[in-house]
Amino acid sequence: MPAIKVDEISKFIGSEVFDDFGRSLGTLIAVESDIDGKVSSIIVKSEDLSLDVIEGERVKVSDDKVTVTPEWKFEILQVIENLDRAYKRRKAIENISSRNDLPAVVVEPMKRKLEDEIKALKLKADEVKKVVNSRIGEIDDESLKVARAIATIGISYFSGEISERGYTQSMNHLRKLQDSLSEEKKAAKDLLDKLDKVVQLASEGEVQKAVQPQPSTTTQSPVAAGPNAQQTMVVKIEA
Structure with a gap:
């Protein structure tokens, strides 16, 4: 969401502020901005109860009104x-x-x-x-x-x-x-x-990565010796 400049929103001071669902949050009382003019926060008077400070990141101007995205x-x-x-x-x-x-x-x-x-x-x-x-x-x-x-x-x-x-x-x-x-x-x-x-x-x-197949190792199965197969005896001679 692009940052709003103070010039865009200051003209709405004294107007109602709404959330994304059309509900009134109160009246815009003041706008706080950085040295580059980007809105850092707005101050909204909620009915006659309190002042709410809302981060500038959640504020946008659309359809000729100030709207705040719920947190x-x-x-x-x-x-x-x-x-x-x-x-x-x-x-x-x-x-x-x-x-x-x-x-x-x-x-x-x-x-x-x-x-x-x-x-x-x-x-x-x-x-x-x-x-x-x-x-x-x-x-x-x-x-x-x-x-x-x-x-x-x-x-x-x-x-x-x-x-x-x-x-x-x-x-x-x-x-x-x-x-x-x-x-x-x-x-x-x-x-x-x-x-x-x-x-x-x-x-x-x-x-x-979790399901990547591991390289298969094939082992040669021993061939069963038939009845006529010759068996070789290996004798180890100790030196």
């Missing part, structure tokens, strides 16, 4: 991108190595370094999976709360306890929240599937 999504996208790049570099090194254009003393250290990086990325992938699965669990809990609220407001409306206007306004908010949660859960599961695929691709070289 879990940002992390899994980074791991997917890095693993995909590692897989392509491994294929490139294998291609170079197969041509024998360069001495092994040059290529082998590159291979070892890349293998170490892939191992570290796979460990990071395991950590990120836990974070994303935890978020899916939270989404399920929130979805149950929304379902309960929908049932409660429905009972109140059909029993004549609240007006149609109140019912409609409440349901609009609840349905919008329900849609956002469903969209986020789908995105989380799709990205988990994608992560599994790139981990598998990045592990291809390791799998091939």
Whole structure:
């Protein structure tokens, strides 16, 4: 994700900030930037509760609004991108190595370094999976709360306890929240599937090494002596 410059985002100060799923995170209060103008973080006022400092890496400007990528999504996208790049570099090194254009003393250290990086990325992938699965669990809990609220407001409306206007306004908010949660859960599961695929691709070289057949050694089976076969006796004479 390219870094945003302060000039691009400063005009949105005082406007609402949204996440990738259309939910309002609050109002943009201030923008922090480095000397080169790249946004290092933004400060968002969450309703009337607190100020949140959000890393500039997760911020983008699109469709005339400021959008923030949720932390879990940002992390899994980074791991997917890095693993995909590692897989392509491994294929490139294998291609170079197969041509024998360069001495092994040059290529082998590159291979070892890349293998170490892939191992570290796979460990990071395991950590990120836990974070994303935890978020899916939270989404399920929130979805149950929304379902309960929908049932409660429905009972109140059909029993004549609240007006149609109140019912409609409440349901609009609840349905919008329900849609956002469903969209986020789908995105989380799709990205988990994608992560599994790139981990598998990045592990291809390791799998091939593990199943590489060992050179076979053939032993000549002794020929059974027939009834007419002559037997040779070897006598060892000690000096």
